[in-house]
Amino acid sequence: MNPIYLDNQATTPLAPEVLDAMLPWLKDGFGNPHSPHVMGRQAAAAVEVARDQVAALLPNGGRVIFTGSATEAINLAMGAARMLQGRNGIAIVDTEHAAVRDTALWYGTQGFETSLIPVDPQGLVLLEELEACLGPRTALVGAMLVNNEIGVVQPVDRITEMAHQAGALMLCDAVQGYGRIDIPQQADLIALSGHKIYGPKGIGALWVRDGIDVPPSIHGGGQEQGVRSGTLSPALCAGLGAAAKLCAERRQEDMQHIVSLAEKAHSLFGDWTVNGSLDQRYPGNLNIRRDGLDVARLMSDVRGVAFSAGSACASGSGRPSHVLAALGLQPAQIKSSIRLGFGRYNTVEEVERVAGLINQAAENQLS
Structure with a gap:
């Protein structure tokens, strides 16, 4: 029997509607979307339908570039900083995902000056620190909309205005x-991923505002708008498009459901402390700690639940969470923190069951 899945920040299950949208392009519709014959044109048409579906949730006045992941999209986006003559500064929020943070730090070894902007104990960026960092040589500013570890929603509109x-x-x-x-309407570059919205793994996208140049990240045939060479997968594109369309159709229903799950979880974990802002957060992410707890042991004791001690991308690195450290938490507090991620297909009964298992295991450990 599979465990109860509450790790929806790491990945989400594939929506049945998405699988249905992908299957024709995995079976009979196997044509290369870059070929001129009828099967190629049919595949290309499916790619463009998907592109429009993804773009429908993004600002007007830009283009969608399909990538293999959000990490690739972010790396592609950061290349835009190279196109601005006389500017070599990159400023990012210190709690960014490693896809942004580590890439920005790498740019710091390539002639750029990378600045990590601190956050307050609630995980919200210190705007006065950002303002002090910005200047005529700043090329790019980066900020997550929703933090993957603690769910905090940054004031991206204000950060964009300052940038x-x-x-x-x-x-x-x-x-x-x-x-x-809501997606920030004035941002210049926006990265997204398929498998975080009940779509397939192996595909992401970068939205680029009109008039902004991004240099190629992968060279070769120049298939994807000249900046991302390689044959596109119509199946993956169709899956991402279908997932985006489903999100648009279900947005209110999904949010109401997530809020109900979050409210139930908050009521059942009253002995725990929430990491990050209680107000400025996405309710589907609950990062909590209980002092004195050994989370590694807790996860071993509660094998019937799939949950996380932090970012899936960093879980194998052995490094403590840079996000929780940026909030001012001590190493022992970081090691006593867990992340529960609620999704479309979770139920209140599952949340109740999980809370009972985790709380009992915590009590056994701390007694």
Whole structure:
């Protein structure tokens, strides 16, 4: 029997409607979308339908570039900083996902000056620190819409305004917010991922505002708008498009459901402390701690639940969470924190069952 799945920030199950949209392109519709014959044209048409479905949840005045992941989309987006003559500064929020943070730090070894902007104990960026960092040499500012570890929603509209006042581009990692909450309309570059919205793994997208140049990240045949060579997968594109369309159709229903799950969880974990802002957060992410707890042991004791001690991307690195450290938590507090992620297909009964298992295991450990 599979465990109860409450790790929807790491990945989401594939929606049945998405699988149905993908199957024709995995079976008979196997044509290369870059070929001129009828099967190629049919595949290409499916790709463009998907592109429009993804774009429907993004601002007007830009284009969608399909990528293999959000990480690739972010790397592609950061290349735009190279196109701005006389500017070599990159400023990102310190709690960014490693896809942004580590890439920005790498740029710091390539002639750029990378600045990590601190956050307050609630996980919200210190805007005065950002303002002090910005200047005429700033090329790009990066901020997540929804933090993947603690669910905090950053004031991206205000950050974008500040970036533009300095003449810099604004990159928004919207992976955890796309399809769920409003997308910042003034951002210049927006990254998203298929498998975080009940779509397939292996595909993401970058939205680029008109007039902004991004240099190629993969060279070869120039298939995807000249910036991302390689044959597109019509099945993956169709899956991402169908997932985006489903998010648009179900957005209110999904949010009401997630809020009900979150409210139930908050009531059942009253002895725990929430990490991050209680107000400025996406309700589907609950990051909590209980002092003195050994989370590694807890996860071993509660094998009937799939939950997380932090970002899936960093879980194998052995590094403590840089997000929780940025909030000012001590190492022992970081090691006593867990993340529960609620999704479309979870039930209140599952949340109740999980709370009982985790709380009992915690009590056994701390007694």
